[in-house]
Amino acid sequence: MNKTEILIIDDEPQIRKLLEIILESNDYKVLQAETGKEGLVKAANHPPELILLDIGLPDSSGQEILKALRQWYSKAIIILSVQNNENDIVTALDNGATDYLAKPFRTAELLARIRSAIRRNQTTDNTSVVEIGNLQIDLVARTVKKENALLKLTSTEFNLIALFAKNEGRVLRHQFILKEIWGITYQTETQYLRVFVGTLRKKIEDNPNQPKHIITESGVGYRFQ
Amino acid sequence: MNKTEILIIDDEPQIRKLLEIILESNDYKVLQAETGKEGLVKAANHPPELILLDIGLPDSSGQEILKALRQWYSKAIIILSVQNNENDIVTALDNGATDYLAKPFRTAELLARIRSAIRRNQTTDNTSVVEIGNLQIDLVARTVKKENALLKLTSTEFNLIALFAKNEGRVLRHQFILKEIWGITYQTETQYLRVFVGTLRKKIEDNPNQPKHIITESGVGYRFQ
DNA sequence: TTACAGCTTTACAAAATCTTAATAATTTTA
DNA sequence: TAAAATTATTAAGATTTTGTAAAGCTGTAA
Numbered sequence: 319m320n321k322t323e324i325l326i327i328d329d330e331p332q333i334r335k336l337l338e339i340i341l342e343s344n345d346y347k348v349l350q351a352e353t354g355k356e357g358l359v360k361a362a363n364h365p366p367e368l369i370l371l372d373i374g375l376p377d378s379s380g381q382e383i384l385k386a387l388r389q390w391y392s393k394a395i396i397i398l399s400v401q402n403n404e405n406d407i408v409t410a411l412d413n414g415a416t417d418y419l420a421k422p423f424r425t426a427e428l429l430a431r432i433r434s435a436i437r438r439n440q441t442t443d444n445t446s447v448v449e450i451g452n453l454q455i456d457l458v459a460r461t462v463k464k465e466n467a468l469l470k471l472t473s474t475e476f477n478l479i480a481l482f483a484k485n486e487g488r489v490l491r492h493q494f495i496l497k498e499i500w501g502i503t504y505q506t507e508t509q510y511l512r513v514f515v516g517t518l519r520k521k522i523e524d525n526p527n528q529p530k531h532i533i534t535e536s537g538v539g540y541r542f543q
Numbered sequence: 544m545n546k547t548e549i550l551i552i553d554d555e556p557q558i559r560k561l562l563e564i565i566l567e568s569n570d571y572k573v574l575q576a577e578t579g580k581e582g583l584v585k586a587a588n589h590p591p592e593l594i595l596l597d598i599g600l601p602d603s604s605g606q607e608i609l610k611a612l613r614q615w616y617s618k619a620i621i622i623l624s625v626q627n628n629e630n631d632i633v634t635a636l637d638n639g640a641t642d643y644l645a646k647p648f649r650t651a652e653l654l655a656r657i658r659s660a661i662r663r664n665q666t667t668d669n670t671s672v673v674e675i676g677n678l679q680i681d682l683v684a685r686t687v688k689k690e691n692a693l694l695k696l697t698s699t700e701f702n703l704i705a706l707f708a709k710n711e712g713r714v715l716r717h718q719f720i721l722k723e724i725w726g727i728t729y730q731t732e733t734q735y736l737r738v739f740v741g742t743l744r745k746k747i748e749d750n751p752n753q754p755k756h757i758i759t760e761s762g763v764g765y766r767f768q
Numbered sequence: 769t770t771a772c773a774g775c776t777t778t779a780c781a782a783a784a785t786c787t788t789a790a791t792a793a794t795t796t797t798a
Numbered sequence: 799t800a801a802a803a804t805t806a807t808t809a810a811g812a813t814t815t816t817g818t819a820a821a822g823c824t825g826t827a828a
Binding site (some may be wrong): 697698699732734735737738759761762 | 772773774775776777778783785
C-alpha cells in the first residue's frame, strides 16, 4: 500500500531532518523543500496529502507561499512558527492554513495534528450527521444528541456548534466565528462568543470547567474536537 | 435480468462522461440529459430507478426541475452541487431531494449513496400509515387516530400534521411549512402557523402546555416527534 | 337568509433568548 | 513572580419570539 506523502517546506536543515526522522518512523513518506519556490514546484508536480510550512522562510515570506498554494491546493497545510509569534499565526489562519504548531513542538502533538488534518482531507464527506466523540450533530435536522439524548439548544447555539462541527479539529478565529454566525458587523463582539461558548459548554461537556470539545486557543480563537 | 436505470441531468459533458463510466462499470444502465427540460421529458417517457440532478443547471434552476419532477416522480433523486453551497443543498432537501453529493466527489461515496437510495426506493414505498408515539396518521385516508380514537381535524390541520409526520425528528422552518401548506406567498404569515399549531396541540397532545409531539424551536420553526 | 364551520386577524400575555455589564478566573507577558 | 491581557461566569434587564383567546370574515348548505 502507498504511504501518505507529506511535504516539508523549511529552510533549516536540522528541523527538516528532525521532522523527517519523526515522520518516516511513523510510516509517512517525506518530501522536502528548502525554499518557498522549491516547495511550490514540488507541491505542484506531485501534490502531497499534507504540507508542513515554516512561515519564517527567508526568501519570501511564508505567508506569500501559503497564499500561492491556496490558489489551487485544497488539502491540509500546517504552519510551523517560532514560539508564539501570534501575528504570523493569525495571518496564516486567515490565509487558509489548516492548523499551526509553535516551535519547539512536542512530537506527540505534531503527529496528532497531522493525523487529524489528514483525516479531515478525506472527510470531504457530506453526510448531514457529524459524529464527534459522544456527540451527534445533524446539520439538516438541526438536532444535537449527546450519548443519544437530544439536547435542547437555542438557534444561535446550534449555529455555533454546527460551525464548529464543520471545522472539526481546526482553529477558528474569533473574528471568523462572529462573522459567520452574527454577520460581518459583529466581528469585534468577542464577548458574545464567550457567553455562548460558555452556555454551549454547559450543555455538551461532561465537565464544563475542563472542556474536551470546545478548546480555547488563547489570543486566537477556539478549536472543536 | 434488467439493469437498474439511472438518469443523469447535467450540462457538463465531462461530468456526464465520468458518471457514465463509473456507473456502467458498476452494472447500471445510464441515461443522459443535458438540460433540465430534456431531463423532464426523458424521465417522464421512461421513469428511471434513480435520478442524478445537477442543481447548478443553466437553463432553469435545477431547483425548479426538482420540484417539477417531484410532482409525480417518487423514486430517488440525488442532487449534485458545487462544494459547500449549503443554501442550495438545504433548499434541495426541502424540495424533496433524497440525498446530495458535493462535487468533486469520491467514487466510493457516490456508489454508496446510490445503493442506499435505491434500497430505500424499495422499502420506504407505500406505507401510508405513519405511527408516532400514540398517534397513527394515515396519509392516504387522511385520518389521524390517537390511541385508536379518531380525531376530528380540519383539512389544513391534517395537511400540517401530515407534513410533520413526513419529516419526523427534523426541524422544519416556519417559512418551509408555510410554503408547503399555504403556498409560497404566505411565507411570512407565521402567525397562521402559531394558531394552527395551537389548535393541533389541543387535539393531539396529552398536555398542550407541555407538548411532547410538536416541539417549538424558537427562532427557527417546529420539530415533530 | 341564517347558521355554522373554518380561516384570518388582532391584541395582549407569557416565555425564551439575547445583550450587556460587572466581576472572577485564567493565561500570557515582562 | 507580578502585572497585564485575555477569557469565563453570572445575572439583570431588554428584546424578540411564541402562545392564546377571541372577534371578524368568508363561503357553504339548509
